[in-house]
Amino acid sequence: MNTARQTTWIVLFWAVMHAAWASDVQIQDPYVRAVPPGQRVTAAFFVAVNASTQPRAIVKAQTDTAERAELHEHIHDGGVMRMREVPRVVIPAGGRLAFEPGGYHVMLIGLKRALQPGERIDLTLVLDDGSRITVHPEVRRVQPHSGAAHQHHSTNH
Numbered sequence: 801m802n803t804a805r806q807t808t809w810i811v812l813f814w815a816v817m818h819a820a821w822a823s824d825v826q827i828q829d830p831y832v833r834a835v836p837p838g839q840r841v842t843a844a845f846f847v848a849v850n851a852s853t854q855p856r857a858i859v860k861a862q863t864d865t866a867e868r869a870e871l872h873e874h875i876h877d878g879g880v881m882r883m884r885e886v887p888r889v890v891i892p893a894g895g896r897l898a899f900e901p902g903g904y905h906v907m908l909i910g911l912k913r914a915l916q917p918g919e920r921i922d923l924t925l926v927l928d929d930g931s932r933i934t935v936h937p938e939v940r941r942v943q944p945h946s947g948a949a950h951q952h953h954s955t956n957h
């Protein structure tokens with residue numbers, strides 16, 4: 801009886817620790833780039849902070865606001881900036897990684913409605929340990945600046 805009780809406590813302890821461990825990744829300052837009406841593609845940015853002693857990877861993004869959410873990176877390809885989908889983005893142990901214009905971002909493809917600056921959408925990030933983090937990025941007007949904007953989004957300047 802004592803042993804069974806002990807086992808219960810160990811399982812409970814493990815569950816609590818595991819939950820705490822899974823939440824060691826935090827998403828700070830999430831936002832979404834405001835786009836002109838009719839444009840159905842935009843991107844979400846944030847800073848991912850990993851307080852654990854293990855590297856963690858973001859392996860998937862989901863949102864109700866768009867038909868698809870993809871993890872993207874920007875690469876320099878013969879002087880041209882391009883972006884491509886990546887299967888995972890690693891946040892180093894005890895470190896942080898910025899998703900920012902010109903770098904990693906979550907591409908939202910096929911927006912289901914127009915986004916108003918100031919409103920918030922839902923974005924869920926899935927980690928490699930199966931945990932999920934839902935954040936509420938604010939829609940913001942982001943000034944394009946040289947080299948850092950989505951090249952295929954900027955028009956004439």
Ligand SMILES: [Cu+2]
Pocket residue numbers: 843872873883884905906907
């Ligand atoms: Cu992209």
